[in-house]
Amino acid sequence: MTNAQEPLLRVRDLKVTFDIRGAGAMPWSPPRLLQAVSGVDFNLMPGQTLGIVGESGSGKSTLARALIGLVPATGEARWQDGTNLIGLSPRKMMKYRNDIQMIFQDPLASLNPRMTVGQIIAEPLVTHHPGLSRDEVRGRVKEMMDRVGLLPNQINRYPHEFSGGQCQRIGIARALIVRPKLVICDEPVSALDVSIQAQVINLLAELQRDLGLALIFIAHDLSVVKHISDRVLVMYLGRVMELAEAEALYADPRHPYTQALLSAVPIPDPALERAKRIIPLGGELPSPMKPPSGCVFRTRCARAAPICADERPELLGVEHLTACHFPGKLTDEEIERAISVA
Numbered sequence: 001m002t003n004a005q006e007p008l009l010r011v012r013d014l015k016v017t018f019d020i021r022g023a024g025a026m027p028w029s030p031p032r033l034l035q036a037v038s039g040v041d042f043n044l045m046p047g048q049t050l051g052i053v054g055e056s057g058s059g060k061s062t063l064a065r066a067l068i069g070l071v072p073a074t075g076e077a078r079w080q081d082g083t084n085l086i087g088l089s090p091r092k093m094m095k096y097r098n099d100i101q102m103i104f105q106d107p108l109a110s111l112n113p114r115m116t117v118g119q120i121i122a123e124p125l126v127t128h129h130p131g132l133s134r135d136e137v138r139g140r141v142k143e144m145m146d147r148v149g150l151l152p153n154q155i156n157r158y159p160h161e162f163s164g165g166q167c168q169r170i171g172i173a174r175a176l177i178v179r180p181k182l183v184i185c186d187e188p189v190s191a192l193d194v195s196i197q198a199q200v201i202n203l204l205a206e207l208q209r210d211l212g213l214a215l216i217f218i219a220h221d222l223s224v225v226k227h228i229s230d231r232v233l234v235m236y237l238g239r240v241m242e243l244a245e246a247e248a249l250y251a252d253p254r255h256p257y258t259q260a261l262l263s264a265v266p267i268p269d270p271a272l273e274r275a276k277r278i279i280p281l282g283g284e285l286p287s288p289m290k291p292p293s294g295c296v297f298r299t300r301c302a303r304a305a306p307i308c309a310d311e312r313p314e315l316l317g318v319e320h321l322t323a324c325h326f327p328g329k330l331t332d333e334e335i336e337r338a339i340s341v342a
């Protein structure tokens with residue numbers, strides 16, 4: 001039995017480095033290394049939702065893919081049974097691919113166009129549980145379709161006959177049919193209309209509660225993960241900038257990067273929205289091939305000081321962790337300065 005206090009997944013010093021030499025490179029030409037994930041640490045408890053946010057290129061998808069062995073990584077991603085998932089052979093990884101499922105950003109592209117909805121949803125079940133009878137599989141498919149809001153008579157239709165939101169429901173049914181313990185959702189709503197996004201997020205939240213699933217929910221935007229996350233991890237250029245309970249992170253963001261991301265989230269109250277100041281993220285995202293020395297965020301930070309170029313800040317704290325030499329709310333003067341140089 002799982003001890004409720006034991007993490008389902010314990011990630012330590014996870015790194016992913018790509019060699020991006022072009023196809024025409026000679027075997028002896030020097031490697032061109034790009035570190036997409038640079039030493040990420042977090043715990044995920046059973047049944048918990050961890051939101052992961054950050055700009056495009058911050059390493060969120062690579063981190064997710066590393067956890068299920070889709071890209072080579074180093075470090076630890078220790079499953080609750082003590083196994084380090086990093087570096088497992090594909091054969092050994094198969095055992096965990098039932099427990100860890102993934103939902104992707106582009107719902108239509110992630111579904112096989114030549115298979116019916118019934119076949120698509122059944123596929124992982126048949127792969128991981130080859131002993132099940134046809135009737136059992138069909139029963140589980142229908143049950144899952146019902147849970148995600150698809151109609152029984154849609155079982156023989158093809159993906160192109162469905163809207164983006166419905167395709168994402170098919171993707172969710174396919175991921176959940178094997179009763180996983182963890183579902184990694186990589187920007188599952190980014191490709192959907194705003195009106196549909198909330199429906200899909202609410203469906204995931206409902207299923208998460210009912211089935212006691214743990215979720216890793218990746219998004220660009222802090223507003224998307226706000227309601228679904230227990231904890232939120234903010235990534236920048238392959239590193240964790242801040243990690244805290246969702247409520248604490250939204251009420252008291254301590255890293256200047258988190259404050260900038262949050263300042264861009266629209267506030268429903270028009271008066272507050274008019275009064276708020278957006279903290280600009282000046283300049284370009286640096287290349288992960290040549291990250292800044294010290295704190296990787298310092299080149300765009302409203303509070304950067306000389307030490308930030310010299311020393312990399314550790315991710316410090318107990319419940320609310322921040323990787324910053326000077327964590328805390330930016331002052332009005334710092335925000336003014338950031339606005340004036342942007």
Ligand SMILES: Nc1ncnc2c1ncn2[C@@H]1O[C@H](COP(=O)(O)OP(=O)(O)OP(=O)(O)O)[C@@H](O)[C@H]1O
Nearest residue numbers: 018020034036055056057058059060061062063288
């Ligand atoms: N297979 C790959 N080969 C080389 N570089 C890669 C590969 N996959 C990702 N990268 C690089 O790694 C860095 C992180 O990319 P990643 O897609 O993980 O970021 P992300 O935060 O998920 O961005 P997005 O929100 O746009 O998906 C980027 O600089 C990207 O170009």
